[in-house]
Amino acid sequence: MNSNKKISFGWQILVLTLLVTGYVFLGGCGKKTQKTQKVYRVGILCGLDYIGSIPDIFKLEMAELGYIEGENIVYDVHRTNFEPVKEKQILQRFVEDKVDLIFTFPTEVSMAAKAATQGTDIPVMFAIANIEGTGLVKSVRDTGGNITGVRYPGPDLAIKRFEVMRELAPEAKVMWVPFQRGYPIVSSQMEVLHPAAEAVGVTLIEFPADNAAEVQAELNARDKLDDIGFDVILFIPEPLSCTDDAFEVIARFAYEHKIPVGGITMQVGDYKSLFGIDVDDPKTVKQAAKLAEKILKGTPASTIPVISSESYFEINYRAAQELGVEVSRGLLSRADKIIR
């Protein structure tokens, strides 16, 4: 095979000479380029208060990679909390400003960003976005558009949360699952959850709500009943349970009825969830920053495969004690973090 043949000394000298020539001539150009270095503009849209710290983490990670805000990069950061209209306007402004990159999270704003940039060459990078059932990308390896990012393994996390909840409450037969009404990734999770629950004889009660008040009303109504109708409360990956007021309403109800509540790591006042299985935000943002660097350096987003976030498992051992839930040693052994 020709490729196995050693390159002769003469060829090596020739290649070296060409490289030196290129180095000498292009070196000067490179310096000139450096003097007129481009200042990148990145539009960031955070669509959920729960992960509102991500922009700052992202800036720090980008700074680590040499993108200093104000020097060679500027950010246009906007924060919303499940506000589709406003999000659409922000994204439209990003498009009009012809930013170099739109960074969005979580799923719904990422989908909106993809829609807003249709027909443009503005790349979109997402994080903490569920790709299953959302149409955000075609596949992990082939995104099918000028978009890439760090995926949020929503269905898998939902199942995992369900499985952990069963380990914590193996006697539970009915799980109440509140979620943000109309939130796009819920259906894909429910699609995998229902069969999994049915397989082990567990019933899932879905409760879509628009806000905490609606949840409060529902729980108040159940509270008046002899049987509240479920044994545990399971949070799936969605925004409603991540809001303090909604979580407080739900957690207070759980504490009052001594029923396990968990899925995400939350604490509002004295109310805590039992456990949380989610992605590691700092690691996710770090990966997103690396992707952003590649995109800003010119790699088409469509050619960059989607990275999967690694899950992170926390157990609030104190909450378990407060709720009278026994946590097995095996579960504790698997936990990445135990809150005592």
Place this chain on the structure above:
Amino acid sequence: MIFKTKKTKPFRSLWVTLAIAFLALSALVLLISSSLNMYFSFQTQQKLITNEQKFIAQNAADTVQSFIQEKFSTLKAAAHLSNPVETNQEGQNLILEKLLGLEPAFRQAILLNAKEERLAKVSRLSSLVSGQLTERISSSLFSQASQVQTYIGSVYIDEITSEPLVIMAASVTDIFGDFKGILLAEVNLKFMWDLVGNIKVGNKGLAYVVDERGNLLAAGDISRVLRGENLAHLKEVNEFVMGDTLTHKDSAEIVKGIQGNYVVANHVHLGTPDWAVIVELPVLEAYETVITTLIVSGLILLLSFALAIIFGIYLSKRITKPITSLKDAAARIGEGKLDIQIEIKKKDEIGVLAAAFNQMAHDLQRTTTSVDNLNWEINERKKAEKSLEKLNKDLKSTVALLTQSNRQLQEFTYLAAHDLKTPLRGISTIAQWLVDDYQEKFDDEGRQQINLLVKRVTRISELINAILQYSTIARNRHKECPVDLNTLVETVLIGIEPPPNIEITFNKELPVVICGEKHIQQVFYHLLTNAIKFMDRPDGHITIDYTDKGDLWEFSVSDNGPGIAPQHFERIFQLFQILGDRDQSEGIGMGLTLVRKIVEMYSGKIEIKSNIGEGSTFFFTLPKQEMVEHQTLVESR
């Protein structure tokens, strides 16, 4: 027929040729030395790079290997410390859960007994996606894993995340070492990415890991791993895939790297697993020292070449300047400026050449001056010759005219004298008749007048005879013959009859000469007659002498008579010139004129030395051998 015209090369100065030669030689030397320097520098640097690459590659391999070994150690510890096969279900799950808790890279763990039955399974994943491991556990895998203490399978890709996974296993034994089962773990190799990505290979180098098929397992750029790239097309990877398991290579090669740039690459085969760690260092960085050396060498080369150009031109001009001066001087000499002198004080061949040139110019100038002079002289001579030729021609013409005139004059004179003689003779006869017949009838005055008439007629007759004699000297040819002058002079003296008071002596006997006898006779006659006629002393003495002067005779006739004043020396030889009263004189002034004409006719000379009161000496010369020439001359006249 086609004639090819020979192209003449354009003039090129010697200094240009020298400069080009110097530059070519300098460039050759510089290039050879630079090339050798580059070659050896490159070889040395290549060895250094090779060693450095070996070191870096080995470190990278150690890092990856330690990652794998760490996983094996964890598995083996879990398998040996608590014999999980013989533990109850809860204990087995706990062991596996602890295993996952201990090692984040373990996604799932499965415990199999010796009968290949699954005793426990714990997964970090949900049941939704954890089935892939179960599907991969086969009898073949169990068989392979059961035969070794540790086992690592082939890499496979997670269907959802595209992350590379691998199954690692450790055999479970009891305290006696008997095989009891296998502890399996699905290892997510993404935990190796940061490890590999952080391997430092120079400043811009990188390391990556490929499996036995060339699939990228770990790299700093995780998107390429997620794409499931196969790098077998890269030369370094291909060598590994094709079975080149050499841990270290002898030389770092320049190949195309994973990023498409030229790199110096090396790979280390890990052995177990059958992976390789590739390290790549961009050529520019790897050969930075060589490149710096090249650039410096190049700059030095350029500088040297520039200096070579400057010195080449300077030296060439300096060397050829004298030659150029010589050329210019030669050109100026060619223009005729022969006073050129070259000022070259060099003590070398050029100096010697210049000195020789100056000498040559000097000689040439001198020679040319001589030639000029000679030419001028030749020209002048030619002019003179032409002039002389013309003069000769004119002279010949004149001589011819003169000869003709002279001849005509002689003929006229002769004829005139001859023709006058007849009527004069009649007049004389008539006068004589008058004297003879009528003397008595005349009174004294008449007689006196008639006597005067006779006397004048006689004188006229003498004059005419003298003229005839003068004119016939040249006309009458006398046969030249040896003449004994002693006899001749004696004969003349007999005819003259000198008076007794005059003694005539010969100092010595006169020679025999070759001439016309009548002519020499007339010479001696007139000289002796004059000496006798004008002798005013009672003891007159006349001496006849001669001197042999080689090719001529010099004769002399001396007397001690009254002498002649020097102012009359020329006059006495002129025709009809008489010193004193003509009527009182007996002569007619013809003797000495005839003498000179005869002497000169024989190419001789006549002159006089005389002092008043002391006497006179007439010298005349006759050439000894003038017979033929004389004859010719006489004929020409």
